[in-house]
Amino acid sequence: MNQQALPDDRVTALVYDAAAAPSMHNAQPWRFRYFRGSRAFHVRADLDRVLPHADPDHRALHLGGGAALLNLRVALVHEGWHPAARLLPDPTDPVLLASVQPTGLGSGESDLAALYPAIHQRHSSRFPFEETEIPQEVRTALADAARGEGAMLTFPSSWHLQQVLELLEEAEARNLTDRGSGQDLAEWTRIDAPSVNTASDGVPGYAFGPRKRGGRAPMRDFAGNRPVPGRGTAEFERNPQLAVLSTAHDRPEDWLRAGQAMERVLLLATVEGLSSSFATQALEWSDLRWPLRDPVSGTGHIQIVLRLGYGPKGPSTPRRPVPDILEIQP
Template identity: 40%
Template sequence: MVMIETSGGLGLGGPELQDVLHAAALAPSLHNSQPWRFRVTADGIELHADPERRPRVADPSGREMRLACGAALFNLRLALTGHGVRPLVTVLPNPLEPDLVAVVRRGGGRPPTPAERRLLAAMPHRHTNRRPFTADPVANPARHALRRAALDEGAWLDLVTDPATRAALSHLARRAHERQIADPGFVAELERWTARERGHADGVPLSAAGPVPWPNAAWVMRDFSAGSGPDHGYEADPLIAVLSVHGDGLHEEIRAGQAMQRVLLTATAHGLATSFLSQLVEVPDVREHMRRLISGARPPQVVLRIGHGWPVPGTPRRPLSELLVDADDPTREDPS
């Protein structure tokens, strides 16, 4: 069992800090790669990216790694708020240490709001749902809440409802998917991270992989089961949402990750299921085409499939002992 010393700066004891770090590590990541580490200091908590865990073929620039770290940062903020701490966040505090994503310190104390309590309650229940959804539409109040969640983090969530735009986006998704699966390196990487048997603390296990997608589906899905899942069709008309921020760049990608996680937790709080159409943002020319199709100026960061689904098991999480950077490491510089 990992023992974490009290952080005097945050005003939290070891068990509370452990709870906060466990919450941060529940964030989503590409292929459940969990590309993050944490360092507890006397002043607060550092969040580091872990480039060694980045799927390099699907994510050559590290953009999706930074989205995942942004999602972990949002969970970290929310969990601290649940313990009565108002988090004071500095993003990318040290230009000489690009993998140091953020430092979180105590900015005072305040209790969580009712809305934050709902998101906290949703956190352990948020799982990527790679299975088919029902045909039930997403109600307007939930749609409004999802858009509001993105705005609260300085992002936009475009809900793609126009039939012609949806058809064009579906075509782009298929183009991106076909290009990726024609790349032997991409396929080999996907196989390394997915369809895993029990005993792994990362990746996508067979229990969470979903069925083998039909090749002629309106919204092409990845096969996370290595062909071993049941043969099953997907819904033809899910809610498709495109999350974007002002631009590209490290700060904006971390902002997008935080907005993504607030949207995902809001969806969970409303009883909705979510998964990703990541091929649309992983193939550069397709992503650029989608930008012109959806938002004009803002580059898309995340594409979500949202609807009503049945509960699914979560993916495994690495033990806390693997996530901690040694606070006494003499090679580490103080970012302050």
């Protein structure tokens, strides 16, 4: 493999792919550096883009950074490289989330290339899904994808599913009357953005989806108490299919692993024809996060709750221009 620095246009394209990752409220809390001399990428946290109320410990920031890292790895494998990644490589620089060194193609990563087309096809869908059950073989493949990144993915059912849904409902009710949650929404939602080209971040009104008038799907209402002209209502699924992603520990490095696992699951779900959205409300309240875990095993730290199913694909949401997030150094 060529040991020369990547051309600037290829670096730009790779970061464009990485930045298609999801993040809480689409805050996109990341920056990238590329060093021509060492041919290394750095994924860095952007602390100007944290959500002080919903994410005071920066856990969601690390999840988003991990998702962007996974996209970068997928894009590099697609280009024919092996991405040698290190998490939190410099203890003296906590803003440096990961480094990635493109090397010769190696074993164990080639399956990531198949996920590349999904990077720009994956969008959160806040629309009703069908009641069609996800086949067991697809669930197994999604769980294997999470396991490959050092996380666990389970599909709660029966009374555990009911417990998760009740916790999410409680959190959503709190958020609707909580001043801090309202401030986060006010900063990171764009009710007056009619298209993807009128904003560079946040959740635009056209991506809110309809207001829920029935069903059990756990939907965050990004409008809060604000009216959205032309927004309709809809019945959502009665039997939502949720996936809970957890890690054995709860440290920043585990959050980064969970972010990579989350994005790997979402990309594979997209390839398999599934739509997805997030149900993170209960994770934003410390007293509700712990009860989300499987009470039978009693193990694991819940990092994300996903809603999966067959239904409309969500619209694309804004992304910051690559020149705003990429720095190329000698």
